[in-house]
Amino acid sequence: MSLTHATFVITRDYKAAPARVFAAWAKADQKRAWFACHGDWISYEYTLDFRVGGKEINRTGPAGGDVHAYDATYLDIVPNERLVLAYAMRVGERLLSLSLETVEFADHAGGTRLTFTEQGAFLEGGGDIAEREEGTRIGLDAFGAWLDSTAADAA
Amino acid sequence: MTETVHATVVIERDFAAAPARVFKAWADPDQRRQWDIPSAEWVVAEQRQDFRVGGEEYSRFGPVDDPQYIAKGFYLDIVPNERIVSAGTMHFGEQRSSSTLCTVELAPHGKGTRLKITDQSAYLGGGESPGDRDGGWNEVADKLVAFLAG
Numbered sequence: 001m002s003l004t005h006a007t008f009v010i011t012r013d014y015k016a017a018p019a020r021v022f023a024a025w026a027k028a029d030q031k032r033a034w035f036a037c038h039g040d041w042i043s044y045e046y047t048l049d050f051r052v053g054g055k056e057i058n059r060t061g062p063a064g065g066d067v068h069a070y071d072a073t074y075l076d077i078v079p080n081e082r083l084v085l086a087y088a089m090r091v092g093e094r095l096l097s098l099s100l101e102t103v104e105f106a107d108h109a110g111g112t113r114l115t116f117t118e119q120g121a122f123l124e125g126g127g128d129i130a131e132r133e134e135g136t137r138i139g140l141d142a143f144g145a146w147l148d149s150t151a152a153d154a155a
Numbered sequence: 156m157t158e159t160v161h162a163t164v165v166i167e168r169d170f171a172a173a174p175a176r177v178f179k180a181w182a183d184p185d186q187r188r189q190w191d192i193p194s195a196e197w198v199v200a201e202q203r204q205d206f207r208v209g210g211e212e213y214s215r216f217g218p219v220d221d222p223q224y225i226a227k228g229f230y231l232d233i234v235p236n237e238r239i240v241s242a243g244t245m246h247f248g249e250q251r252s253s254s255t256l257c258t259v260e261l262a263p264h265g266k267g268t269r270l271k272i273t274d275q276s277a278y279l280g281g282g283e284s285p286g287d288r289d290g291g292w293n294e295v296a297d298k299l300v301a302f303l304a305g
Contacts, residue, residue, distance in 0.1 A: 084277050098242070100276070117161050120275075
């Protein structure tokens with residue numbers, strides 16, 4: 001079975017300060033709110049143990065369809081600056097990819113510049129790489145909208 | 156701000172031995188500790204591995220008088236005689252210096268095996284560089300060639 005290695009980098013600027021943006025990745029109730037929910041998909045399970053060596057699990061999927069499983073382990077955490085994790089993606093029993101994900105949070109114009117780097121090994125010829133990158137862009141945009149909505153709630 | 160550098164290092168070697176023989180050199184901890192160290196002068200002070208998906212691997216190595224390099228990881232995917240994928244972190248003492256996704260692929264090549272190691276790493280600002288990693292893997296790969304030829 002063939003395997004394709006690829007790296008993609010996505011940068012996003014958010015109005016909120018790095019400590020606020022980082023907290024949305026570090027606290028289970030916040031990350032669940034923007035990461036684990038996919039429109040009308042069913043959320044079967046979400047857990048986050050945010051420490052080096054800790055695990056994160058997300059099980060979700062369309063009603064009646066295959067479960068999409070994300071299993072991550074945290075490898076490095078620098079509060080308000082960086083997190084690194086390794087994760088596996090499966091749909092049903094099929095392993096789609098294994099990835100190293102780095103998220104960096106930097107001060108930028110009063111807000112935060114987030115840099116997301118995924119270094120992945122994609123199975124079955126790598127057909128899912130473009131879809132993964134596009135899905136991550138959509139996810140980070142949705143994350144920005146979620147940040148704005150929580151700022152509006154707090155105001 | 157901690158500076159993070161991302162890089163991919165790819166190493167290839169050809170072996171006269173069949174894939175099953177090369178795979179065993181990775182899967183068997185007694186065999187692996189004989190070659191998996193990036194210098195003729197360095198030693199493996201501690202090495203253990205639980206070779207199954209989810210199992211952990213640990214190695215402490217370095218110069219004989221002060222082996223402070225520690226590699227800790229776990230297996231993400233194992234296909235016997237074909238592929239081993241692991242993730243982990245390199246430390247120097249207490250300092251994390253890199254996090255890595257490492258893919259080892261074995262393919263039949265002639266009567267032997269072509270080995271491809273793909274090291275996808277985030278260097279965490281602890282003084283370790285992609286060049287260090289490339290050099291280290293080349294030494295390790297040469298030692299594996301010598302081990303299997305011996």
